[in-house]
Amino acid sequence: MKKFALAAALTLAASTAFAGGMAAPVVEAAPVVAETTSSSAGGMVVPLLLLLVVAAVASSN
16 A cells, blocks of 8 residues: 555656646747838939039020
8 A cells, every 4th residue: 555655646746747748949030121222313313403403504604
């Protein structure tokens, strides 16, 4: 009877140790950084406006 009680106690102790089981690891995805590209005409607006103003001044004389 003592062996049966010891076996029952060990069984209960072992079952509580493994009660949670193996949990799957949580992997977070890396954030995606989207690069914004400007149009190639962005750097051309100011020089074209300046050229237009110079042409207008030159043609008014």
